[in-house]
Amino acid sequence: MSSNRAPRRDEPGVVEEPAIAISSSGDIVIARQRGRALAAGLGFSGSDLTLIATAISELARNIIEYATTGEVILGQAGKNGRPGIVIVARDEGPGIGDVAKALSAGYSTGQGLGLGLPGVRRLMDEFEIDSEPGHGTTVTVRKWLR
Amino acid sequence: MRVPILKQSQYVIASIQSALSDEDLLQLRDDLAQTVGRYRSRGVIVDVTVLDVMDSFAVRTLRAIAHMIRLRGAETVIVGIQPEVAFAMVQLGLTLEDVTTALDLEEGLAHLERQTAAGAAHVK
Numbered sequence: 001m002s003s004n005r006a007p008r009r010d011e012p013g014v015v016e017e018p019a020i021a022i023s024s025s026g027d028i029v030i031a032r033q034r035g036r037a038l039a040a041g042l043g044f045s046g047s048d049l050t051l052i053a054t055a056i057s058e059l060a061r062n063i064i065e066y067a068t069t070g071e072v073i074l075g076q077a078g079k080n081g082r083p084g085i086v087i088v089a090r091d092e093g094p095g096i097g098d099v100a101k102a103l104s105a106g107y108s109t110g111q112g113l114g115l116g117l118p119g120v121r122r123l124m125d126e127f128e129i130d131s132e133p134g135h136g137t138t139v140t141v142r143k144w145l146r
Numbered sequence: 147m148r149v150p151i152l153k154q155s156q157y158v159i160a161s162i163q164s165a166l167s168d169e170d171l172l173q174l175r176d177d178l179a180q181t182v183g184r185y186r187s188r189g190v191i192v193d194v195t196v197l198d199v200m201d202s203f204a205v206r207t208l209r210a211i212a213h214m215i216r217l218r219g220a221e222t223v224i225v226g227i228q229p230e231v232a233f234a235m236v237q238l239g240l241t242l243e244d245v246t247t248a249l250d251l252e253e254g255l256a257h258l259e260r261q262t263a264a265g266a267a268h269v270k
Contacts, residue, residue: 025168032199033165050198050230054238057201116202119238 059089067093195226
């Protein structure tokens with residue numbers, strides 16, 4: 001089952017950086033540091049930089065934990081004249097059987113599926129997920145400059 | 147990179163200097179569990195001031211450190227969580243549960259002094 005629309009690589013106005021391969025915990029650090037640097041260049045404030053870096057860290061961590069390998073693609077986008085950052089976390093792992101449950105609210109890991117996706121959703125402005133058992137997972141998140 | 151651990155009287159201070167990988171955090175956990183025994187320390191301070199991200203793994207590992215140190219008979223105080231990091235933790239739903247935190251190194255040391263003084267008074 002998939003929810004929302006699949007993220008498009010050819011999204012208009014999106015300028016993507018080269019994909020960051022995620023296969024070890026060191027890659028998580030690299031991905032979040034690059035994301036922070038890109039967001040800083042776009043003009044995000046200190047607290048937003050932390051929220052963005054933390055979201056990237058969690059998404060990259062899910063790749064390692066559930067799919068072993070994958071990639072994070074950082075990009076800049078625009079919406080109604082406001083610049084923003086777009087982060088795509090993609091893997092070809094087992095996929096999520098119950099996307100709705102994985103996204104169900106609940107602050108503790110005892111609820112939902114414990115993937116931390118509801119938390120990542122709260123850190124960012126927009127959140128899309130495309131996942132199917134056996135066909136991997138792609139999560140796309142965006143945050144716009146205030 | 148490995149986190150330096152300094153001995154200060156009956157306490158040890160782990161002062162994180164840069165972003166840490168998961169392996170670095172696990173190394174810190176193991177190093178601290180050993181160090182409190184070697185120095186017979188009463189308390190441990192983990193200074194996270196420089197961390198700009200504390201994700202689920204970092205928070206889980208800090209909780210594990212505090213619980214392990216308690217089992218070794220000492221107290222742990224996490225100091226220096228930055229305001230934006232605290233905000234991100236709240237948004238993510240991450241908690242340190244019963245782990246003691248303090249604003250900075252000075253407050254953390256003061257807390258340990260009170261704890262160990264209270265413990266000493268109780269024994270008399």
